[in-house]
Amino acid sequence: MAVFTTAGSIRDDTYRPILRPRRGELAALTHLAAEDAARVTPILELEPGPSILPLIRQLPPRTGAIAIDFGGLPKPVDPFESPSVDLAEQLADLGVAMLPVLRPYESNRRLIAHGLAARMHLRRAVLRLQPHVDAGNPAEATEVAERLLRGTGLEVEEIDLLIDLAETACVSHADIVEEQCRRVLRWARGMPWRSVSVASGAMPANLDELPTDLPVQLGRLDERVWARLGEPGIGYSDYGVTSPVRRLGVQRHRQLPTLRYTASHDWWIYRWSRRGGRSDDRCQDLCRTLVRSPHWPAEGARFSWGDAEIARRSRTAHGGGSSASWMSWSTSHHIAHVLSTR
Numbered sequence: 001m002a003v004f005t006t007a008g009s010i011r012d013d014t015y016r017p018i019l020r021p022r023r024g025e026l027a028a029l030t031h032l033a034a035e036d037a038a039r040v041t042p043i044l045e046l047e048p049g050p051s052i053l054p055l056i057r058q059l060p061p062r063t064g065a066i067a068i069d070f071g072g073l074p075k076p077v078d079p080f081e082s083p084s085v086d087l088a089e090q091l092a093d094l095g096v097a098m099l100p101v102l103r104p105y106e107s108n109r110r111l112i113a114h115g116l117a118a119r120m121h122l123r124r125a126v127l128r129l130q131p132h133v134d135a136g137n138p139a140e141a142t143e144v145a146e147r148l149l150r151g152t153g154l155e156v157e158e159i160d161l162l163i164d165l166a167e168t169a170c171v172s173h174a175d176i177v178e179e180q181c182r183r184v185l186r187w188a189r190g191m192p193w194r195s196v197s198v199a200s201g202a203m204p205a206n207l208d209e210l211p212t213d214l215p216v217q218l219g220r221l222d223e224r225v226w227a228r229l230g231e232p233g234i235g236y237s238d239y240g241v242t243s244p245v246r247r248l249g250v251q252r253h254r255q256l257p258t259l260r261y262t263a264s265h266d267w268w269i270y271r272w273s274r275r276g277g278r279s280d281d282r283c284q285d286l287c288r289t290l291v292r293s294p295h296w297p298a299e300g301a302r303f304s305w306g307d308a309e310i311a312r313r314s315r316t317a318h319g320g321g322s323s324a325s326w327m328s329w330s331t332s333h334h335i336a337h338v339l340s341t342r
Contacts, residue, residue: 015338016067016126016162016197016237018043018244021052024327025240029061031305031332036339037062043101043126043162043237045069053090060094067126067160069101070110082113088120097121099160102152104134104144111151118154124194125154128162131184138187145191161193162237165200167244168221174202178225185231200225201239203260203267205246212256212273215293217266224265236342241267241330255323257283259310260330262337263295283320287313306332 019025021044100114118125135141202221241260259270272286291314297303301311306329
């Protein structure tokens with residue numbers, strides 16, 4: 001249950017990972033433990049292409065609701081087309097509650113549709129504000145917020161504010177992002193949002209240059225920014241185990257067996273080459289190395305569905321999985337880890 005702490009700050013203990021609507025990420029959401037599912041509201045960033053509906057029908061998320069960001073979709077050719085309303089209706093038929101994500105650059109027509117979609121489900125929405133792009137000062141931020149509220153017909157108390165700091169590229173950049181975030185939070189506390197969360201991401205967009213056949217340690221600078229803020233009542237959000245930066249072009253080479261394994265302050269990247277055995281054999285060796293490592297959780301395979309899958313593959317070379325499988329196991333462990341530390 002959400003609890004007011006101070007003006008403009010509500011604590012609801014909900015984790016809001018920003019995820020791509022792919023098989024790997026949705027498989028992780030499908031296998032959430034019941035006690036974890038109630039604490040996760042994923043934000044799915046839609047992209048041009050096939051509808052996400054068949055995938056959700058096949059892999060229904062176990063969360064109480066999902067937030068859908070339509071900001072990456074092109075403007076509809078038909079001015080009366082309402083992607084958010086259409087998807088809200090279709091998800092309602094599947095028993096999935098949808099929260100539309102409001103973006104400052106969206107048209108008034110799309111905002112009206114988002115408002116209708118919000119009222120079809122929980123009468124809630126997520127306002128995703130990237131301060132470095134959307135507002136340079138408190139006055140601009142207030143103007144943006146007021147426009148979105150007018151456009152949707154929603155009240156500020158019905159809005160989960162997500163302050164999206166995007167990429168946290170290095171330690172010095174993390175310090176800059178942290179100070180910028182403090183200024184935005186001071187502004188946010190002046191309005192009675194339903195909740196306030198902070199998101200950023202530090203996973204590199206390209207792991208191809210990392211060494212293979214040994215675990216590589218990468219700092220979770222996004223987690224560091226949130227922890228150092230030390231702000232009471234501020235929720236946690238991130239980009240899961242992916243990067244805020246999209247890779248350009250088409251990946252033409254076959255992906256190596258890869259796990260992105262979350263620890264308290266770091267990721268451990270396991271990329272195993274295909275030399276010396278079949279793909280399944282290499283995946284087994286990767287998983288066996290991971291389960292014997294110091295950062296393997298004390299709960300072992302019971303920690304998450306993803307950890308159970310990794311443990312199973314460590315015992316047999318049969319069914320080494322695919323890139324979607326490796327992403328699903330990594331995401332599953334990451335979500336469980338975040339929830340266990342909040």
